[in-house]
Each structure stands twice: as C-alpha cells, then as structure tokens.
Amino acid sequence: MHELKPMRVVLTWITLALLLSMSGCEVVDDADYAIVQKIKTGQYTLIKNDELSMLRQQAELGKGVGRYQIHREGWRTWRLDTATGQICLLLTSESDWKKPETSSQACSTN
Numbered sequence: 001m002h003e004l005k006p007m008r009v010v011l012t013w014i015t016l017a018l019l020l021s022m023s024g025c026e027v028v029d030d031a032d033y034a035i036v037q038k039i040k041t042g043q044y045t046l047i048k049n050d051e052l053s054m055l056r057q058q059a060e061l062g063k064g065v066g067r068y069q070i071h072r073e074g075w076r077t078w079r080l081d082t083a084t085g086q087i088c089l090l091l092t093s094e095s096d097w098k099k100p101e102t103s104s105q106a107c108s109t110n
Contacts, residue, residue, distance in 0.1 A: 079107055 028036075038044040047055075069080045070090065077091035088107035096102050 035044065039046060067081065067083050069082060071078045071080065075093050075096065076089060078087055079090040080087045089102065089105040090107050092102060097106075
C-alpha cells in the first residue's frame with residue numbers, strides 16, 4: 001500500500017495538469033495584449049470591414065473638396081485650382097519630367 005502513494009501523487013499531478021491545460025487559458029503575446037489594452041482605453045476603435053470600406057470611399061470623394069482638386073490620368077497627376085480654373089501637372093515619371101512640353105505644364109513651386 002505504501003508503494004501506491006507516490007503513484008497516486010503522480011497521477012494527481014498529471015490529472016491537474018490536463019485539467020488546467022483544457023480550461024481555455026490562452027497565452028497572449030505582448031503585441032496582442034497591448035492592442036487589447038488600447039481598445040479598452042479608447043485609443044483604438046473597432047469597426048466592421050464593410051464600414052471601413054465605406055469610410056475609405058467617402059474619404060476618396062472628399063479629396064476633391066476645397067480649392068484644389070487632384071485628377072489622375074495614366075502616370076500623370078494633375079491639380080486643378082478651382083478658384084482660378086488653372087490646371088497644372090503635379091506628378092509624373094522622372095523621364096516624363098525631362099520632356100520640355102511636360103516641364104512647361106508643371107505646377108509652380110511658389
């Protein structure tokens with residue numbers, strides 16, 4: 001009977017370890033924990049992906065609001081000054097800038 005006691009202790013520890021491992025406790029890494037803390041404190045807000053997509057579309061539409069409007073055509077990006085009606089070339093490729101007809105359409109740097 002005395003020899004069964006150590007075996008019972010070992011089985012008790014194994015059972016306890018199995019119960020604890022199946023209890024649903026998860027180890028969370030530091031990055032995930034930091035994100036959860038930011039959500040809890042209000043630094044981050046969770047929104048659904050479809051709501052985020054809608055906000056992005058609305059932001060894209062809002063880029064044209066104000067004095068300047070940006071328009072893309074191919075590899076060129078143009079800026080329209082809605083106050084004066086003047087349009088100028090804002091962005092293009094480096095090789096395109098080297099052409100005289102392109103550089104003459106550039107927006108002023110003032």
